[in-house]
Amino acid sequence: MIFLLNTRFQIAAILFFTIIVYDFFKNLKLPLLSNKVFSAMLFFTGLYLILDITGVYTRLNMDTVSPLLLRTIHQLFISTTIIILMLLYLYVQILANNHKKLSKKRLLFTFAPLILMITFVFFGPLDYHVDSTSTYTTGPVSIITYFSVVFYISLTVIRIVTAGNTIHHERKISLITGTMIWVIASIVQFFNRDILISSMAVALMTLFIYLSFENPKEHFDVETRTLNKRAFHLMLNDQYDAKKNILLVSVVIDDLLQIQSTIGHSNVNQLLEVIANKMQTIFSTYVFHSRSNVLSVILHQPQNLVEIRLLEMEAYLDQMFNVGQFSVLPRFHIDIINTEVVKESCDEVYELMNYMTAHHQAIRGKKVYLLDDEIIAQKQRYTTIDKLLHHAIEHDGFTVVYQPIFDVHKKGFRSAEALVRLTDNQTIGFISPEEFIVIAERKGLIMDLGRIVFEKVCTFASKNKLYEGEFDYIEVNLSGIQCVHPDLPRQLESIMKEHHIPPAFLNLEITETASVESGEMLDRNMVDLRNLGCSFSMDDFGTGYSNLSKMSEVVYDLVKIDKSLIWPCFTNDNNQKSLAILKNMINMLLELNVKIVAEGIETKEMCDFLEEQNITYLQGYYFSKPISEDAFLEFLKNHPLQEETAS
Numbered sequence: 067m068i069f070l071l072n073t074r075f076q077i078a079a080i081l082f083f084t085i086i087v088y089d090f091f092k093n094l095k096l097p098l099l100s101n102k103v104f105s106a107m108l109f110f111t112g113l114y115l116i117l118d119i120t121g122v123y124t125r126l127n128m129d130t131v132s133p134l135l136l137r138t139i140h141q142l143f144i145s146t147t148i149i150i151l152m153l154l155y156l157y158v159q160i161l162a163n164n165h166k167k168l169s170k171k172r173l174l175f176t177f178a179p180l181i182l183m184i185t186f187v188f189f190g191p192l193d194y195h196v197d198s199t200s201t202y203t204t205g206p207v208s209i210i211t212y213f214s215v216v217f218y219i220s221l222t223v224i225r226i227v228t229a230g231n232t233i234h235h236e237r238k239i240s241l242i243t244g245t246m247i248w249v250i251a252s253i254v255q256f257f258n259r260d261i262l263i264s265s266m267a268v269a270l271m272t273l274f275i276y277l278s279f280e281n282p283k284e285h286f287d288v289e290t291r292t293l294n295k296r297a298f299h300l301m302l303n304d305q306y307d308a309k310k311n312i313l314l315v316s317v318v319i320d321d322l323l324q325i326q327s328t329i330g331h332s333n334v335n336q337l338l339e340v341i342a343n344k345m346q347t348i349f350s351t352y353v354f355h356s357r358s359n360v361l362s363v364i365l366h367q368p369q370n371l372v373e374i375r376l377l378e379m380e381a382y383l384d385q386m387f388n389v390g391q392f393s394v395l396p397r398f399h400i401d402i403i404n405t406e407v408v409k410e411s412c413d414e415v416y417e418l419m420n421y422m423t424a425h426h427q428a429i430r431g432k433k434v435y436l437l438d439d440e441i442i443a444q445k446q447r448y449t450t451i452d453k454l455l456h457h458a459i460e461h462d463g464f465t466v467v468y469q470p471i472f473d474v475h476k477k478g479f480r481s482a483e484a485l486v487r488l489t490d491n492q493t494i495g496f497i498s499p500e501e502f503i504v505i506a507e508r509k510g511l512i513m514d515l516g517r518i519v520f521e522k523v524c525t526f527a528s529k530n531k532l533y534e535g536e537f538d539y540i541e542v543n544l545s546g547i548q549c550v551h552p553d554l555p556r557q558l559e560s561i562m563k564e565h566h567i568p569p570a571f572l573n574l575e576i577t578e579t580a581s582v583e584s585g586e587m588l589d590r591n592m593v594d595l596r597n598l599g600c601s602f603s604m605d606d607f608g609t610g611y612s613n614l615s616k617m618s619e620v621v622y623d624l625v626k627i628d629k630s631l632i633w634p635c636f637t638n639d640n641n642q643k644s645l646a647i648l649k650n651m652i653n654m655l656l657e658l659n660v661k662i663v664a665e666g667i668e669t670k671e672m673c674d675f676l677e678e679q680n681i682t683y684l685q686g687y688y689f690s691k692p693i694s695e696d697a698f699l700e701f702l703k704n705h706p707l708q709e710e711t712a713s
Contacts, residue, residue, distance in 0.1 A: 076119045079265035083115060086269075086276055094352070096285055096297055098304045099167065100160045104280045107153045110146050111272055117143035118265050140192060144211050145184045150268065151218035152180045154275075158222050158241065161279065162229035165300055166307040183214055215252045219245050237278045244274030287355045289335040292342045298354035299416075301364060306405065306412040313365040313372060314403040314415065315349070317341060317383065318423050321397045322359035329392040337389045337396070344382055348375050360423055369404060369436075376400065380433055399426045403437045421445045424508065451497060451505050454490050459514050464488055466522045467692040468540070470701055471663065472684040474677050479705050483541040483575070483685065484523045485692050486515070507547045516548045517557060523572070524565035526695050533571040537702070541603060543575045550587040555594035562598075569599030573624065577605045603663065607651075625655050629666020629686070636672055652679045 087108055095101055121143050124131045156176055159168055168176070186207070193205035226233065226241050233241070251267030285297035293301075305312050319325070319338075326334045342353040342361050349363045349372070356362040365372060380400060387394045401422040408415050418437060425444070426435050435441070458464050465487045470479040488497050506512045523542055527533060532540070548554060562569055574595065576588070592602060603624030631651070634644040655662050664676045667686030676684060690701060 075263050076115060076122070076265045079269040080115050080119075082266070083111060083269045083272065086273055087112070090276060090280065093283065094286065094293065096293070096301050096304075096352075098165055098300055099308075100157060100165055101280065103153055103157045103160060104275065107150060107157065107272065107275075110150050110153065111268055114143065114146040114150060114268060115265050117146055137192060141187050141207075144187050144207060147211055147264075148180060148183050148187070148214040148218075151214050151222075152176060154245070154271070155218045155222045155225070157275070158225050158229075162225055162232050164232050165304055179214075179217060183210055186210055212252060212256055215248065219249055240274050240278040244271040247271055247274075290338040290342055290355050292339070292353045292355045292361065294354070295356055298356040298362060301352075301354070302415065303412050305364060306415065310366065311404070311406050313367065313369055314362060314401075314405070314419065315365060315372070315376070315379075316356065316360050316362040316401045316403075316419060316423065317345065317379065318399050318401060318426070319359045319396050320399060320426075325394055325396060329389060329394060333389045333392060337387055337394060340387065340389075341383070345379065348379050348382075356419075357423065369402070376402070376434060384433075398433070400434045401426065401437070402435065407437055407439075407442070417449070418442070418445055421448060447494065448505060450493055451488075451502050452509055454488060454493075454497070455502060455506055455509065455511055455515070458488055459511060459518065462518075464515070464518055464522070465694070466519060466526070467694055468698040469685060469692040470690045470698070470705075471541075472689050473538075474681055474684060478536075479689070479702065480536065480538040481540065481573070481683070482698065483692075484519065484543075486519045486543075487692075503545055507545055512545050512547050513551055513553070513557075516545065517561070519543075520558060520561050521565075524561050524567045527567055527571065528565040530699060533568055539571055539573045539601065541573045541575050543605065546577065549574075549576050549591060551591075552587065554591050555598070558595065558600075559598055569595075570601065573601045573603055575603050575605040575626070622660060624661045624663055624683075626663040626665055626685075627651065632664060632666055632672065632676075635675075636669065649679065652681065656680060 090108065117139060121140055124136045124139055128136060156168075159172065159176070160166070187210060190207040190210070191205050192207040222245055223242060226238050226245075229238065247270050248264070248267045251263045255264055285293050285300070287294040302312075302314070319341075322334060325337070329337075338355065338361065342355070345353045345361060345363055349365060351363050351365065354362045354364075383396070383398050383400075385395075387396065401419065403415060403418060403422070405415060408418060418441070421444075422435060422437065422441065425441075425448075426432075454463070467485050467487055468482040469485060471481040471483060472478070473480045486499055486503075488499075488502050489495070490497065503512070503515070506515050520542060523540055527540060544554075558572075559569075561567075562572070596602070601623040603626055604622045605626045606628045607625045627648075631644075631648055635641050635648055652662060661682040663683040663685055664672075664681050665685050667673055667676070667684045667688045669688060672686075673684060673688055693701060
């Protein structure tokens with residue numbers, strides 16, 4: 067009866083602790099350093115609870131238990147207490163150090179007091195108190211237990227408070243609450259030796275840590291039944307910090323958004339789960355849902371040992387998947403990063419992974435990409451251009467040049483296309499707009515860039531009163547993202563009003579692909595801007611998804627035929643098919659009563675032929691390359707308008 071009375075809290079703590087251990091080990095866990103320390107805490111906590119009950123029993127039965135066994139059990143119990151406190155402090159340090167290994171100096175500071183205390187426990191005097199209602203240890207060795215609580219708990223709390231942003235505020239509170247429970251229990255037990263509640267305090271502290279940091283569900287993506295993005299970052303950081311060479315293999319579903327719009331969110335998750343299960347079978351390791359359309363595995367084998375498995379994975383993905391009532395053939399590629407190639411930091415691995423994911427989506431045919439020096443150089447160039455774009459937006463680093471457009475019927479230059487330029491003379495030199503505009507779109511800078519270009523065009527036109535003479539219009543390009551931005555009409559109207567530019571003087575160019583893919587938002591913006599007086603042209607006609615029904619629904623004042631349709635008519639020996647396609651396209655557009663601009667005109671032969679086809683405008687290096695503002699004004703002065711004479 068006395069035994070049950072003295073162990074009621076211990077029994078409750080063991081039951082409580084058993085539930086935590088069961089839930090912890092039944093779920094998928096990451097082999098992180100912090101997880102390993104927590105597993106050690108669980109082991110010693112379990113040992114602590116067993117030794118606590120065993121200690122009560124041996125004290126109650128000292129007359130039948132050998133003194134050596136009695137002392138050994140209590141020495142182990144006190145040592146286990148100190149070890150748990152040390153592990154708690156070590157665990158908090160790892161969290162505060164962003165799951166990275168600690169320095170040798172910090173480890174020495176952590177373990178040295180432990181060794182000294184345990185040495186004292188095994189060689190110091192230890193006494194016992196037993197009466198009709200309670201039983202406990204006394205003496206100097208018992209006091210060292212309370213000293214260890216004060217020492218390690220103080221260090222733990224200080225480290226929690228000074229951890230900064232590496233430990234979230236709510237989790238700091240959880241950690242401090244867990245440690246304070248043990249402190250309060252120790253104080254209560256110190257002044258009331260007959261109340262043995264330290265076991266329950268340890269179990270509660272373990273629960274707080276488990277729920278806040280080690281709950282496996284925090285790392286689990288329920289929808290795809292894989293490890294989530296947070297788990298991926300933690301694991302990759304852990305492996306990189308341990309200086310382990312790893313092979314990062316990522317399966318990228320390039321058209322996942324399009325698939326989702328067709329089959330729905332739940333079916334997409336089912337598709338990802340099916341692919342993840344196959345990856346787990348092939349690679350025999352954890353699968354991470356590292357990005358919305360990316361599944362990744364972290365391997366420790368050399369690349370030559372996994373090539374057969376990569377081929378198996380590629381063959382598996384290149385098939386039709388049955389998901390619910392749908393059949394899906396996803397477009398995919400596989401990216402491989404060997405961390406031996408990446409020496410800088412783990413952040414560089416993330417950046418390269420993101421770059422490869424986005425960059426290789428646009429490339430058809432090849433399915434597997436291995437990170438090499440060429441891709442690293444491309445990514446470095448990408449990063450450099452990104453920085454240049456940010457600097458140019460903040461420090462007026464863009465210039466606008468103008469390419470004159472020849473009016474075939476009026477025999478003169480009545481319009482021009484405004485083209486933006488970003489030049490860096492110190493690092494990589496001239497950068498094509500086709501390159502930096504794509505990066506501006508991906509980085510969310512395109513609206514700022516578009517505003518800057520539009521302001522420069524309006525400033526130039528207003529300063530020189532171009533709209534007051536015989537000059538008809540200036541063409542300004544809109545990117546695919548820019549033309550569907552809901553704020554676009556208001557932004558352009560505000561700039562035109564500020565510079566007193568008639569909206570009819572500005573023609574807005576939209577690429578054919580953007581015209582087809584942009585949908586309702588583009589239509590709405592075009593209506594609003596057309597109501598202001600702006601006109602529109604479809605740029606690069608013939609290079610995207612030529613949609614004639616779209617042209618019949620939306621009025622384009624101009625259609626610009628891309629040079630890729632014109633040049634083959636003059637450079638290919640077998641150009642009859644190219645000529646037939648071009649002539650029929652021109653006739654079709656003329657029948658739709660649309661004015662035509664032919665781009666890329668570089669020879670007199672091209673010019674004469676297209677004039678015969680009744681093209682409205684011609685643009686290209688045959689007339690002029692894109693030129694600066696001053697050069698453009700001089701060009702207009704040297705090429706006055708000449709009206710076509712009547713026949």
